[in-house]
Amino acid sequence: MINKASKVLLEVKNLKAEVGGVEILKGVDLTVRAGEVHAIMGINGSGKSTFSKVLAGHPDYTVTGGQASFEGQDLFSLEPEQRARAGIFLAFQYPVEIPGVSNSALLRLAYNTLQTERGLEELDPLEFDDLIQEKIKVVEMDPSFLGRSVNEGFSGGEKKRNEILQMAVLAPKLAILDETDSGLDIDALRIVAKGVNSLLSSDNAVVMVTHYQRLLNYIVPDYVHVMDGGRIVRTGGKELALELEARGYDWLRAAA
Amino acid sequence: MNLTPKNLTREQCFEQLLLGKTVKSAGWLENIRVEALAHARTLNFPSVRHDDWRFTDLSQLYLHGFQPVDSFARLTLDDIRQWLIPGAIRLVFVDGCYAAELSDLKHAGAGVVVTSLAERLGDRQVESSFGRYAPYKQDAFVALNTNFFEDGSWVHVTGEVARPIQLLHVASKREVSSAIYSRNMVVVEPFSRATVIEDYVVEGGVGLEGGTYFTNAVTEVVLKNDAQLQHIRVQREDKNAFHIGHCTVEVGKNSVYSATSLAFGARVSRHALHIVQQGEGAEMHLNGLALVAGRQIADTHTQVDHAAPRGKSTQLHKCIADASAHAIFSGKIIVHTGAAGTDSVQSSRNLLLSGKARIDTQPQLEIFNDDVSCKHGATIGQIDAGALFFLKSRGLTEERARNLLTHAFAAEIIAKIPVPALVEALSKTILERMGGLGT
Numbered sequence A: 001m002i003n004k005a006s007k008v009l010l011e012v013k014n015l016k017a018e019v020g021g022v023e024i025l026k027g028v029d030l031t032v033r034a035g036e037v038h039a040i041m042g043i044n045g046s047g048k049s050t051f052s053k054v055l056a057g058h059p060d061y062t063v064t065g066g067q068a069s070f071e072g073q074d075l076f077s078l079e080p081e082q083r084a085r086a087g088i089f090l091a092f093q094y095p096v097e098i099p100g101v102s103n104s105a106l107l108r109l110a111y112n113t114l115q116t117e118r119g120l121e122e123l124d125p126l127e128f129d130d131l132i133q134e135k136i137k138v139v140e141m142d143p144s145f146l147g148r149s150v151n152e153g154f155s156g157g158e159k160k161r162n163e164i165l166q167m168a169v170l171a172p173k174l175a176i177l178d179e180t181d182s183g184l185d186i187d188a189l190r191i192v193a194k195g196v197n198s199l200l201s202s203d204n205a206v207v208m209v210t211h212y213q214r215l216l217n218y219i220v221p222d223y224v225h226v227m228d229g230g231r232i233v234r235t236g237g238k239e240l241a242l243e244l245e246a247r248g249y250d251w252l253r254a255a256a
Numbered sequence B: 001m002n003l004t005p006k007n008l009t010r011e012q013c014f015e016q017l018l019l020g021k022t023v024k025s026a027g028w029l030e031n032i033r034v035e036a037l038a039h040a041r042t043l044n045f046p047s048v049r050h051d052d053w054r055f056t057d058l059s060q061l062y063l064h065g066f067q068p069v070d071s072f073a074r075l076t077l078d079d080i081r082q083w084l085i086p087g088a089i090r091l092v093f094v095d096g097c098y099a100a101e102l103s104d105l106k107h108a109g110a111g112v113v114v115t116s117l118a119e120r121l122g123d124r125q126v127e128s129s130f131g132r133y134a135p136y137k138q139d140a141f142v143a144l145n146t147n148f149f150e151d152g153s154w155v156h157v158t159g160e161v162a163r164p165i166q167l168l169h170v171a172s173k174r175e176v177s178s179a180i181y182s183r184n185m186v187v188v189e190p191f192s193r194a195t196v197i198e199d200y201v202v203e204g205g206v207g208l209e210g211g212t213y214f215t216n217a218v219t220e221v222v223l224k225n226d227a228q229l230q231h232i233r234v235q236r237e238d239k240n241a242f243h244i245g246h247c248t249v250e251v252g253k254n255s256v257y258s259a260t261s262l263a264f265g266a267r268v269s270r271h272a273l274h275i276v277q278q279g280e281g282a283e284m285h286l287n288g289l290a291l292v293a294g295r296q297i298a299d300t301h302t303q304v305d306h307a308a309p310r311g312k313s314t315q316l317h318k319c320i321a322d323a324s325a326h327a328i329f330s331g332k333i334i335v336h337t338g339a340a341g342t343d344s345v346q347s348s349r350n351l352l353l354s355g356k357a358r359i360d361t362q363p364q365l366e367i368f369n370d371d372v373s374c375k376h377g378a379t380i381g382q383i384d385a386g387a388l389f390f391l392k393s394r395g396l397t398e399e400r401a402r403n404l405l406t407h408a409f410a411a412e413i414i415a416k417i418p419v420p421a422l423v424e425a426l427s428k429t430i431l432e433r434m435g436g437l438g439t
Helices: A048-056 A080-086 A103-117 A125-138 A156-170 A186-199 A238-247 A250-255 B010-018 B027-042 B077-083 B124-129 B140-148 B385-392 B398-414 B420-433
Strands: A008-019 A022-033 A037-041 A061-070 A088-091 A098-102 A174-178 A205-210 A223-228 A231-236 B089-094 B112-116 B153-157 B165-171 B178-188 B193-202 B213-223 B228-235 B242-251 B256-263 B268-277 B283-292 B297-306 B312-321 B326-335 B342-352 B358-367 B372-381
Touching: A008 A048, A008 A205, A022 A048, A022 A061, A022 A205, A022 A231, A037 A048, A037 A238, A048 A061, A048 A080, A048 A088, A048 A174, A048 A205, A080 A088, A080 A103, A080 B385, A088 A156, A098 A103, A098 B385, A098 B398, A103 A125, A103 A156, A103 B398, A125 A156, A125 A186, A156 A186, A174 A186, A223 A238, A223 A250, A231 A238, A231 A250, A238 A250, B010 B027, B010 B140, B027 B140, B077 B165, B077 B193, B089 B112, B124 B178, B140 B178, B140 B213, B140 B242, B153 B165, B153 B193, B165 B178, B165 B213, B178 B193, B178 B228, B193 B213, B213 B228, B213 B256, B228 B242, B228 B268, B228 B420, B242 B256, B256 B268, B256 B297, B256 B398, B268 B283, B283 B297, B283 B326, B283 B398, B297 B312, B297 B342, B312 B326, B312 B358, B312 B398, B326 B342, B326 B372, B342 B358, B342 B398, B358 B372, B385 B398, B398 B420
Parallel strands: A037 A205, A037 A223, A088 A174, A174 A205, B089 B165, B153 B178, B165 B193, B178 B213, B193 B228, B213 B242, B228 B256, B242 B268, B256 B283, B268 B297, B283 B312, B297 B326, B312 B342, B326 B358, B342 B372
Antiparallel strands: A008 A022, A008 A061, A223 A231, B112 B153
16 A cells, blocks of 8 residues: 555665676665565566575675665664564565474474564463464464475475564564575465465565566556666556566566 | 693504503403403404495594593483483493493383493393494404493393483593593393483583593494394594594394484594394384584494394485585495395485585495396585575574574484484584574
């Protein structure tokens, strides 16, 4: 929901970043206010996934220019864990398997870390279990997944649902969903989208990075941005996504 | 005696140990002791030129002139409470001497005899099995142990024993550097089953202030036909101590021997485990974990001899080395000519936590038979960068994320131990060793 009076969460100006000496982001500008849903679309290699990883602080990427602030704080002065504690959440395109760490143990550890950061009480395993039993309903996940090692042996769809479960537990101010729709069948997509929608409020925001318009039928964006060659080349409303679906990306590339 | 010689040579260290206190015992054992001493005199401690020891630097051990333990340290239950496993049948030895008042044998009823060896020397079972398996004619450490050990544990399993049996070997804090000899003998009769925990610890569990100590431990295990044993070995000695252990296992027909050996403590440690599959259709499952930091050296040498048909062996050994530590694994699987239908899988997985740490791993297969299925593999890696970033992106600090991943790597081995109280205690120990999961 667009409300120009609401608080600016993320402000990115002329962001440039490289990986292995190759410049990928060549000057990205983006402003995200509380309550907004943004979609970033683009062809493979346009820089949209890089953008999400840079915001979360992935160590493989080097910021070479520009600024980004989160609630007024310089984002690039923060370690990845400090960004998470400030309220940024990245749902991974390829969720990591962690054998030997149970899903519930990780969720509790992460939750309590954030509780401490926010000056709130930590939950013991029993209290946390009550919380988690509520949260797994958001993504319609079987409770048996809680006792299993993080993502180990999960299907693609289960991994993506697990990411959204983490988002539900950690309640971020800004959630960046990096191609969360990729590899999902229609049922899983619907569940994931429903989960994300149920977490939206006027205090938080979502940035969805996606290749396809399909996800946007379920999570309706306020803004659609098209990335190409490491820049946002066009911004519009949700109708822009439909136009892309109909016409492809080439007309924009030619225009740029 | 306050004299603790230091900066000795390998030969001097050995000579010093040969001066140990003579232990008198029953005739048949006396003969073995005399024979062992004679062999000891012809042997010497190995140097890194010895092929079996080429990765294992014992020079720190050899610097010390270890004195025999000349008085019995009176410890109370409070001194060892942190090591106790609730509900276990327990034998306790302090510096190699049996401590009846710390032991708990009230649950050792039908199906098992658990006693001090010295009290049982008149038992024909003891006489017929003791010393038959340990290589005291070939190995200088085993020879010294066989001559100088004062007492040890005798576990004779004749039924199904549900409670774990803990053989707790405690080193007391002493002014002088001491030589401690630990000895264990476990015999499992047909259709019998037990869980035995061999546990090496230090009084109070915190750093030594006076002398250091050297534990020389020898264990013999026999599984007759159709027997089962879960054998857990925990080496959690003081971080300045030295520990050399040797265990020989003979496995009879259709028997199942499962071993978990853990090396956490000691400045320098070595555990050699030699298993002989004597009977057809026997199974051997070996799991091991060495977790070392600082300047620790931990060596695990295993050898499995498939000497009978249709044997099965599985092995998973993990080493984790931090700081300037050095872990060594050598695992040999030998399939002898008669051992048709052998099925063996061996895996060595290793985690280096620092640029200065070192891990040497040598999985080895020697096959003298065509009709076998044998696989082995080894990996050495560091903490996975992707997993680390994922955990940090969920708010965990770098340190906490690394510790969580290291703990998870170790937990795979610990979790296989069928004694929940021990799993929990060891899991806690690992976290503490890594500085915890504190924010």
